[in-house]
Amino acid sequence: MLKKERQAYILHQVNLHNKVLSSLLCSEINVSEDTIRRDLQELADEGKVIKVHGGALSHSFNQVYFPNNGVYSQNHKKTIAEKAVGLISNGMFVLTSGGTTIIEMARSLPAQLKATFISGSIPAILEYMYHPNIEVILIGDKISKNSKITVGSEAIAKIKQLKADICFLGTNAIDVEHGITDNDWEVVQLKRAMIESSKMVVCLSIAEKINSAQPIRVCGLDEIDMLITELPANDPLLKPYIDAGVKVA
Amino acid sequence: MLKKERQAYILHQVNLHNKVLSSLLCSEINVSEDTIRRDLQELADEGKVIKVHGGALSHSFNQVYFPNNGVYSQNHKKTIAEKAVGLISNGMFVLTSGGTTIIEMARSLPAQLKATFISGSIPAILEYMYHPNIEVILIGDKISKNSKITVGSEAIAKIKQLKADICFLGTNAIDVEHGITDNDWEVVQLKRAMIESSKMVVCLSIAEKINSAQPIRVCGLDEIDMLITELPANDPLLKPYIDAGVKVA
């Protein structure tokens, strides 16, 4: 394979999937990692891709791909994400909110999964978009620059027209007394709509946020079906939620 | 075998397979590698093939894998982008399509500009999102993974509810006879809706796309108000468009 040919192939992959991993490319094309690295470097020098640790990104993608942006520990989120993707099966309609846990989940989706994902979260959409078998429906409206998600009455109206199989909510605070709470009024409206439009509601929450409360109420515990944390299901911290009728994982 | 005959054979192979290896050719035709190299050099000088280390590539190979890349067209797009942003003033409602030229425009927006941008193009939205003073409205619908833009009846319906001050269209092909044409049916529907929903329609097009046509018609020249290219306004290539009543810049 000619060098130029190889670079063309790489560029094609970058534009198609928004990102490439050097490790994958080198086994795919059957050349050493050094060669791939040098190719990526050259393409980067020409401004055609953006080189990052482990591979390269397309130009439009790099801005939102913040690898470890989270305030909280990443591997907890990965644990949660993996438990969550286990609930999704082929053919499902899946509604997701925004939040870093949700993005982690989007990254953990197995390649062979065929499902339809609906979301207004830009970073989540980017992850879904380069997944080979997932169909993506974007909820449009005004973009909230803070949370990088579309908010507003149009988005809510659109969600209310749906009936998804399952809905995943990134959770800012949860406690037995107040249920799920949050601090952004517009995001709360959206989450409420999502809950109403889903057959099953799953909350993703790292343990630190359990038994904390925020000013605005999203819903009571009776409205959610499952709570996923990084803790084992028998952790005493989760006992009150199980008693309140919430499944945990 | 005569030299002319040999070169014709090589050219034929290049056009057939999009690439040739010098090593293969020389064993095939039974001449030294030097001869092949000299032949390729001549063909390259005549612009019939693209010579690379180890062989040669056809022109169409480059067009498929490096669609108008290169420093030149990047600079051209920047020129176009800068002309385009000059048309936007504070408080405007701006509708934009997808395409690399539009993204370049998004990158060129001055920081102090206060306007509302409406688009279904994910890469464009990403650019707008990080701009300090721009309000962003995202058009939702199913995402086309190819063009990274939302397409479908919902998106079109939403656009038709608007009346934007100005609309910027990335253009794939334009000529006097057929007007604006494109090759993606869904994108064309979207562009048609955008044109209808804008007080002013501006097409952004690099010069190489001028006087070319694609299978699907977007609109006639009478429906666009302005054509922006990297060429000076008095370039003869633009004359027919000016005659047809289109402003150029």
Add this chain to the structure above:
DNA sequence: GAAATTCCTGCACAAAAACGCAAAAAGCAG
């Protein structure tokens, strides 16, 4: 913090290109 990846640098080796040169082939005039 420790372990695992990934990256960078210099180096060696092979493949290909460039260059000069001379032999071979072709064209041409007598």
Add this chain to the structure above:
DNA sequence: CTGCTTTTTGCGTTTTTGTGCAGGAATTTC
């Protein structure tokens, strides 16, 4: 056919280019 010039080709040598490998540094991950 012969002698001459011009073009084309092949061959050695030198340069350049492309690739892989080994190490140590840097970064990410757990």
